[in-house]
Amino acid sequence: VALTACGGGFEAPAEGSAETTGGAGAPEAETVFKVAFNQNADQPEAVAMTHLGERLAERTDGRYSLEVFPNETLGAQKDTVELVQAGTVDFALVAGSLLENFNPDFVALNLPYVYDSQEHQEAVLNDPEITGDLYTSIEDQNIRVLGGFSAGTRSVYNSSHPIETPEDLAGLKIRVMESDTNTRMLELMGGTGTPMGQGEVYTAIQSGVLDGAENNESIYANLKHDEVAPYYSYTKHLMIPDLLITSPEAFDSMSEEDRAVFLEELQVAFEESSELTAKVMTESQAAAEEAGAEFNEPDVAPFRDAVKPLLDEKLTTDTAKDLHDSVRAAAE
Numbered sequence: 001v002a003l004t005a006c007g008g009g010f011e012a013p014a015e016g017s018a019e020t021t022g023g024a025g026a027p028e029a030e031t032v033f034k035v036a037f038n039q040n041a042d043q044p045e046a047v048a049m050t051h052l053g054e055r056l057a058e059r060t061d062g063r064y065s066l067e068v069f070p071n072e073t074l075g076a077q078k079d080t081v082e083l084v085q086a087g088t089v090d091f092a093l094v095a096g097s098l099l100e101n102f103n104p105d106f107v108a109l110n111l112p113y114v115y116d117s118q119e120h121q122e123a124v125l126n127d128p129e130i131t132g133d134l135y136t137s138i139e140d141q142n143i144r145v146l147g148g149f150s151a152g153t154r155s156v157y158n159s160s161h162p163i164e165t166p167e168d169l170a171g172l173k174i175r176v177m178e179s180d181t182n183t184r185m186l187e188l189m190g191g192t193g194t195p196m197g198q199g200e201v202y203t204a205i206q207s208g209v210l211d212g213a214e215n216n217e218s219i220y221a222n223l224k225h226d227e228v229a230p231y232y233s234y235t236k237h238l239m240i241p242d243l244l245i246t247s248p249e250a251f252d253s254m255s256e257e258d259r260a261v262f263l264e265e266l267q268v269a270f271e272e273s274s275e276l277t278a279k280v281m282t283e284s285q286a287a288a289e290e291a292g293a294e295f296n297e298p299d300v301a302p303f304r305d306a307v308k309p310l311l312d313e314k315l316t317t318d319t320a321k322d323l324h325d326s327v328r329a330a331a332e
């Protein structure tokens, strides 16, 4: 799909464009907002956003709907943040880590072992009492966060051997998301972190540029990383949320009433995705195992201890520290 400047994405697209653009089948509406997504259209967040678009079209009498562009069609996550800032794309689902590059306080939502469970994470992400001003803190950079999806739990996988201890990661180059926190985390865990966009990972492991990566079971199985890195070790070190971002201009182009409808239906989308996510992770694990991948359960305590210095290194402002405390308090 060629990216055309479409009046900041705020105008109604040409008739029938939803059919011709290869997105996930948006309902007709005067304005069809573009949603950038890096995984396939069957993934929980894409499904939930597509259904959200349908409800939005219905409840706004056809004024608005959403079209999800999956598979990095609009670019890798890092690029799609810029497209949202520029007004070329209206919404994007991006890993929380990427927003640390705009406001380092976001790190409080992205640290290793900060959440005890998917329920804990979900209770945090969409509670304004906890997130406070964080989600509107980068509006001066044209980014507004509307809320967060749980994207499962991430563990390391590689092409050479099962990881039982941090020592087993020595000498291994492991792909991480594009934030300094992730690079440093992998170093503390015993390996070498190499930041990279998701789309390049398979080939990089296949060609030996990387030894492996770290991600949830769904990415592992669905992007076929299990073919090139058959050892998946449950270090369970990260639960990085996927945040739904927009630009203030795009979002506020809707009337107050329509915005309220959107936000109300977004809560339903979070719930739908949550249920699907838990299911998809279990199914993906089984599919990868069936295809020959080997899963092992190391003792996570040594990994948890190894990454502890990250807390002091990364929680450098009062806001970040308070946020981290609130996140932890929500676990108890």
Ligand code: GCU
Pocket: 038, 077, 093, 094, 095, 151, 177, 197, 198, 215, 216, 219, 242
């Ligand atoms: C997960 C997450 C994505 C992220 C990806 C990655 O799938 O949901 O938002 O892009 O991991 O590792 O890049």
